[in-house]
Amino acid sequence: MNWDDVWNAMFGGLPVYGEILALVSNSVWAGAVLGLVGGLVGVFVIQRDMAFAVHGISELSFAGAAAALLIGVDVVTGSIVGSLIAAALIGWLGAKARDRNSIIGVLMPFGLGLGILFLSLYNGRSANRFSLLTGQIVSVQTGQLGWLIVISVLVLAGILLIWRPLRFDSLDPQSAAARGVPTTAISLGFMLLLGLIVAVAVHIIGALLVMALLVTPAAAAMRVATGPVSVPLLSAAFGFVSAVGGILLAIAGTLPVSPYITTISFAIYVVCRMIGARRGRVARTRQPSRAAR
């Protein structure tokens, strides 16, 4: 390993950073919107215990995108179709957490295998192959970026409109149903929104790494905050910083974007965990009686 090569790979583009940034500005926008929306959706992903579902959906989304690549139709459309099929199957068959996990466990390798099959059959530009699995936002075409942004904004609008019933249902489905919340519709609606945002994330950081923007920011936020406003806001901020920071760092060199995003997101989580642990200790020493429960 040559340190000069590493330096070049990481920071070789610095002298022309301004020009590169102008070229990829649309990618930065897409990353920014995905980071924000992914952070918000992530809060519910954790509350509803669906981290594994996110992973399952992303593998089928990958299969959809690979199929689209093979038959020569729009890749974003393919990933959305794959995502929605997975989300619908999981939402329909896996109402209970236990059933859900086994269904996802069944779907995930099937989706991944299907995707790999399609990619092997595809003999177009090979750069496209890995980018679906590990992401390469800067190689997404401008027209598609526009779509990714539009879809993310739609998901944002959707999640805000069902915010309170969704929160009620996530916390206490029985009381929510008693209070008149249409819990089945809410669950399916959330699966639909989740499917859409996962499809977007597949293009930006890749099917294998989707959780870095859909689970990690919310998990980090929940370590340091507890308010119903502070947790989503913090989570959205963490997602935004990870996605935008990752892209801005990556374009300084020739390395892919995804490792930057996953590393920033992970670092934020580690810091939040340490802060949370310290706070927990302080709280316990202040109120020994509470620790018992």
Add this chain to the structure above:
Amino acid sequence: MTGDAVGAAPVLQIRDAALRRDGRELWSGLNLDVAAGELVAVLGPSGSGKTTLMRAILGLEPLSAGTITVDGRPVRGPGNRSIGYIPQSRPLPPDTALRGRDLVALGVSGHRFGLPVPRRGDTKRIAALVEAVGAGDFADRPVGVLSGGEQQRLRVGQALADDPTLLLCDEPLTSLDLANQQAVIGLIDRHRTQHDAAVLLVTHDINPLLGRVDRILYIANGRFTLGTPGEVLRSDVLSDLYGANVFVLRAGDRLVVVGAPDAEESHHHHEHGVLE
């Protein structure tokens, strides 16, 4: 609102109700009136359809036969503003992103679609509910670190959001210690007396309610018996209901039912298996 007749009408009226699940009849011919200010407890072994009865009153599940009216209006679907529902006390995950106050707030605005912006008056209403259930001291702490009793007080506050005329409580005291059981019952009872509300409460232990409960509906073996505690909690009555030798024993001021098939131990498992 228009004279004496309305005042005398029962808050909850169940007529000729029957419940069949998976081809099995849980019970039929159930008639029950609960008047304003009355507390009726529902007792019986697991799988006897107590929780399903609650769900039918809430409009979440249909009866196999019969009608239910609340405040004179037939039950059509969920979301009845006249009903407050208090669920079983299940501990919330420690990292739940809500403060105590927010749990109460779900009762006020948790069902509303649209941008999550509070309406005028919401904050005041929530503060009043928090005070009403004596949760002022812990309302701003994360719910996940609160004790089971504290969480259950907040759930009572949530259920009282619309000043319900009927309170449905499904095992509201499970896994609470005696002091918290009394605190939660006290809150339910205060709402009953102050607002002249009817209360229907499912429980597997009648002891915390003795002295407050007006009547008992005891369901077992596909049959039921309805009456005052003195009429129902007797060895001969329960033996007849179960078709087995059942003894009601007095230990100090507590009652113990001995010999009833399907005792409490298996309670939680079955309840979910059969009813959900």
